[in-house]
Amino acid sequence: MNAPLKQHLIDPEICIRCYTCEEACPIDAITHNDDNVVVDASKCNFCMDCISPCPTGSIDNWRVVATPYSVEEQFEWDELPDQEDITADDGASGDGVIEALDDAVAALLAEAHAGAGGRAKAPASAAKPTVNLFTISKPTTATVQGNYRLTAEDSDGDVRHIILNLGATAFPVLEGQSIGITAPGTDADGKPHLPRLYSISSPRDGERPNYNNLSLTVKREDQGVCSNFVCDLKAGDEVQVTGPFGATFLMPNDPEAKLLMICTGTGAAPFRAMTMRRQRTDPTDDGMLTLVFGARTPDDLPYFGPLAKMPDRFLAKHFAFSRLPGQPKQYVQDQLRAQTASVTPLLQDPKAHIYVCGLKAMEQGVDEALADVARSAGLEWTDIRDAMRNDGRYHVETY
Amino acid sequence: MLDLINVSYDTQIPNNVGLSQDKKVLKALEKWHPGYINWWNDLIPDDFQKSLVYLRTAVSVDPKGWAKFDYVKMPEYRWGILLAPEVEDRRIPFGEHAGEKAWQEIPGEYRSMLRRLVVIQGDTEPASVEQQRFLGLTAPSLYDLRNLFQVNVEEGRHLWAMVYLLQKYFGRDGREEADDLLRRNSGSEEAPRMLGAFNEETPDWLSFFMFTYFTDRDGRMQLESLAQSGFDPLSRTCRFMLTEEAHHMFVGETGVGRVIQATVDAMQKAGITDPYDINKIRDLGVIDLPTMQKKLNLHYTLSLDLFGGEVSTNAANAFNAGIKGRFQELKIDDDHKLHGATYPVSQVVNGVIQKVDAPALTAVNMRLRDDYVKDAAGGVGRWNRALKKAGVEFQFEMPHEAFNRQIGAFAGVPADPSGEIISQEAWDAKRNEWLPTKEDGAFIQSLMQPCYEPGQYASWISAPKVGIDNKPGDFEYVQLHMA
Numbered sequence: 043m044n045a046p047l048k049q050h051l052i053d054p055e056i057c058i059r060c061y062t063c064e065e066a067c068p069i070d071a072i073t074h075n076d077d078n079v080v081v082d083a084s085k086c087n088f089c090m091d092c093i094s095p096c097p098t099g100s101i102d103n104w105r106v107v108a109t110p111y112s113v114e115e116q117f118e119w120d121e122l123p124d125q126e127d128i129t130a131d132d133g134a135s136g137d138g139v140i141e142a143l144d145d146a147v148a149a150l151l152a153e154a155h156a157g158a159g160g161r162a163k164a165p166a167s168a169a170k171p172t173v174n175l176f177t178i179s180k181p182t183t184a185t186v187q188g189n190y191r192l193t194a195e196d197s198d199g200d201v202r203h204i205i206l207n208l209g210a211t212a213f214p215v216l217e218g219q220s221i222g223i224t225a226p227g228t229d230a231d232g233k234p235h236l237p238r239l240y241s242i243s244s245p246r247d248g249e250r251p252n253y254n255n256l257s258l259t260v261k262r263e264d265q266g267v268c269s270n271f272v273c274d275l276k277a278g279d280e281v282q283v284t285g286p287f288g289a290t291f292l293m294p295n296d297p298e299a300k301l302l303m304i305c306t307g308t309g310a311a312p313f314r315a316m317t318m319r320r321q322r323t324d325p326t327d328d329g330m331l332t333l334v335f336g337a338r339t340p341d342d343l344p345y346f347g348p349l350a351k352m353p354d355r356f357l358a359k360h361f362a363f364s365r366l367p368g369q370p371k372q373y374v375q376d377q378l379r380a381q382t383a384s385v386t387p388l389l390q391d392p393k394a395h396i397y398v399c400g401l402k403a404m405e406q407g408v409d410e411a412l413a414d415v416a417r418s419a420g421l422e423w424t425d426i427r428d429a430m431r432n433d434g435r436y437h438v439e440t441y
Numbered sequence: 442m443l444d445l446i447n448v449s450y451d452t453q454i455p456n457n458v459g460l461s462q463d464k465k466v467l468k469a470l471e472k473w474h475p476g477y478i479n480w481w482n483d484l485i486p487d488d489f490q491k492s493l494v495y496l497r498t499a500v501s502v503d504p505k506g507w508a509k510f511d512y513v514k515m516p517e518y519r520w521g522i523l524l525a526p527e528v529e530d531r532r533i534p535f536g537e538h539a540g541e542k543a544w545q546e547i548p549g550e551y552r553s554m555l556r557r558l559v560v561i562q563g564d565t566e567p568a569s570v571e572q573q574r575f576l577g578l579t580a581p582s583l584y585d586l587r588n589l590f591q592v593n594v595e596e597g598r599h600l601w602a603m604v605y606l607l608q609k610y611f612g613r614d615g616r617e618e619a620d621d622l623l624r625r626n627s628g629s630e631e632a633p634r635m636l637g638a639f640n641e642e643t644p645d646w647l648s649f650f651m652f653t654y655f656t657d658r659d660g661r662m663q664l665e666s667l668a669q670s671g672f673d674p675l676s677r678t679c680r681f682m683l684t685e686e687a688h689h690m691f692v693g694e695t696g697v698g699r700v701i702q703a704t705v706d707a708m709q710k711a712g713i714t715d716p717y718d719i720n721k722i723r724d725l726g727v728i729d730l731p732t733m734q735k736k737l738n739l740h741y742t743l744s745l746d747l748f749g750g751e752v753s754t755n756a757a758n759a760f761n762a763g764i765k766g767r768f769q770e771l772k773i774d775d776d777h778k779l780h781g782a783t784y785p786v787s788q789v790v791n792g793v794i795q796k797v798d799a800p801a802l803t804a805v806n807m808r809l810r811d812d813y814v815k816d817a818a819g820g821v822g823r824w825n826r827a828l829k830k831a832g833v834e835f836q837f838e839m840p841h842e843a844f845n846r847q848i849g850a851f852a853g854v855p856a857d858p859s860g861e862i863i864s865q866e867a868w869d870a871k872r873n874e875w876l877p878t879k880e881d882g883a884f885i886q887s888l889m890q891p892c893y894e895p896g897q898y899a900s901w902i903s904a905p906k907v908g909i910d911n912k913p914g915d916f917e918y919v920q921l922h923m924a
Contacts, residue, residue: 060687091504
């Protein structure tokens with residue numbers, strides 16, 4: 043079987059057959075018959091020269107396919123086919139859906155999602171993600187719009203809120219997806235650095251709605267080549283970006299879905315995105331979101347200020363601080379146990395989704411705490427977990 | 442070295458033709474410029490001039506640079522002179538000079554022929570802006586308002602493109618012609634625009650969409666044939682204009698399509714299945730399909746007239762001379778000289794419409810019109826597909842080429858939309874079933890109320906499927922200046 047690949051397609055319902063793209067294509071990969079204008083997958087090299095001249099936006103469509111649609115097939119279309127659920131028998135992502143086409147990235151994500159204890163699945167009502175529009179060999183350029191420190195000046199943790207502007211480049215993202223950033227230069231072996239993945243911390247319509255931008259939440263690591271590069275970026279700098287990546291750690295579109303979000307440190311990024319998405323779509327729906335957030339101290343907790351201002355009725359917040367002077371160490375698992383009364387119903391609610399994001403080290407503690415909560419209600423956590431995961435309602439992304 | 446891809450802003454007039462080193466032409470254009478700005482300022486209502494419009498401007502003529510979107514006030518739009526990149530060692534693709542090196546200067550013997558073609562093309566550009574000048578006041582949405590203004594500023598730029606050719610290559614005559622392009626005015630008694638269809642007003646938005654679909658498509662076919670020209674600067678100018686013209690096609694096709702969609706949706710919601718239940722449908726605040734068919738009949742036939750006579754020695758001369766080619770000349774598989782070739786031309790013979798073989802050389806207008814009909818039929822087919830999908834039993838039809846014609850072989854011939862020649866009385870009796878009436882116009886006019894809320898659309902038109910520049914539904918495409 044062929045490895046899955048990204049195919050460039052034109053939406054026949056929106057295309058007006060002006061053939062401007064055909065004129066613009068430098069390698070004659072675009073052709074037409076009396077019905078449709080189509081891209082020949084065997085020729086297209088993703089140079090993107092055809093994208094901006096298109097007056098309709100019909101040109102900007104992509105599908106991940108096992109076997110590309112032939113020119114003849116596309117001539118017959120009245121509308122674009124849906125994105126099929128592709129399973130890669132031999133891909134790095136195991137037998138799951140395609141989270142990334144770049145093998146190195148797919149491997150990273152497979153590892154990040156391993157903590158769920160089985161094959162990851164997207165929520166049934168999640169929007170279809172666009173995956174790997176920009177690859178390691180063909181990244182796109184984003185411009186830094188701002189870089190703000192989120193942690194207190196005297197905190198030794200330096201966490202940054204970074205806003206990237208994609209300009210005129212279509213870069214469709216969903217909450218929970220990641221992008222890849224490649225630090226310039228080469229590693230000790232003289233090879234280019236591999237991209238590092240960062241979760242997007244803004245919702246799908248942008249950090250600011252209608253502006254083609256997105257935000258990241260990045261912590262400076264002492265020896266981290268990429269995190270130092272990213273944390274040092276200044277407004278106006280340009281960065282090479284790949285992605286978007288990830289096709290399972292996504293939020294449900296169903297407005298009745300309840301979300302329990304458990305995170306530590308910069309693991310908060312996707313939850314900021316999901317919460318903001320709900321704020322924009324269902325701002326008056328109370329009691330649907332719960333956040334369990336662990337950090338060393340309040341000064342060290344990204345977005346502590348804005349979070350504190352968010353009403354508890356919209357987002358129930360439970361903070362766990364492990365380094366508060368004169369206080370016992372608290373971890374997210376302790377908060378989960380303390381909230382047994384509110385967490386237990388979520389384990390039995392078919393509309394509830396649980397997300398865990400942060401350091402690998404949190405996995406075991408969270409797993410045990412949820413098992414305790416389940417046990418207190420006479421339930422078996424591993425059964426619940428497996429059922430929820432197969433239902434697309436249990437998601438782990440740890441690194 | 443001259444940068445001929447990126448637009449340079451070192452003169453008042455953005456350009457990629459090295460204007461700053463071409464003092465004579467620069468001076469002539471700078472002299473023409475204030476007249477143009479006056480023309481624009483007198484034309485578009487003042488509040489719109491002060492509004493911020495989300496427009497596309499070219500910053501270079503290569504594919505990546507020519508669609509830069511940003512808010513701009515229209516009088517500050519960077520109208521400029523943009524030629525598609527020069528093709529190395531380009532050859533004249535057709536006519537007696539086929540295979541010779543393309544001309545960078547005008548051969549003396551073709552000067553007046555070329556000037557006339559450039560002037561006629563140039564005259565249509567400001568004319569359509571004049572025809573559409575008041576539409577903004579009744580825009581069905583900010584999205585449509587923005588699209589109208591995009592069309593308008595680009596027609597303005599096309600005028601610049603033609604004026605540049607006139608100023609650069611035609612000396613004093615060219616300068617006078619350039620001035621006259623601003624002197625003539627659509628619908629004017631004393632100095633009307635040169636072509637009939639460009640003196641008709643565009644009274645409402647359905648007319649605007651039909652105009653951009655059918656009439657601008659004629660413009661596209663003309664530009665396509667001029668883009669084949671052996672006179673290289675004309676070819677390069679037209680090639681770049683075509684990329685802009687595509688937006689106008691888009692506005693027309695999706696505009697009409699969205700009007701149809703609103704009608705179909707309203708009918709379904711009200712449980713009306715008969716598309717001819719006109720009064721009931723109109724009561725829903727949408728335009729009934731039979732009235733749209735009448736508008737189609739009118740705009741399509743007016744546009745067919747723009748192609749001129751089916752058999753034309755002028756057209757033959759222009760082809761022979763290598764000045765104006767055929768649609769997609771390079772993709773046609775023949776000798777590109779048309780020696781001894783024939784082409785079937787429609788004519789009335791003994792009261793019956795027949796195809797008669799004519800020398801292909803004199804029939805290039807006919808051929809271009811046939812290509813146009815085929816091209817125009819594509820979008821009509823897509824509208825029909827949407828009707829079929831919605832389960833509405835109605836299909837739009839393009840009338841026969843003989844119907845309602847004022848120019849060419851069918852001028853004054855009383856043919857019905859199916860191409861049957863009937864008596865003049867019978868034709869007159871049926872006229873109101875085929876072409877829009879005053880009442881139809883008054884009804885459409887009654888729907889023309891502005892809708893300026895972001896993301897909102899007037900009742901008679903549905904929202905677009907995709908935003909401009911990938912923008913979401915409630916994007917504020919025009920930030921209106923409210924006096």
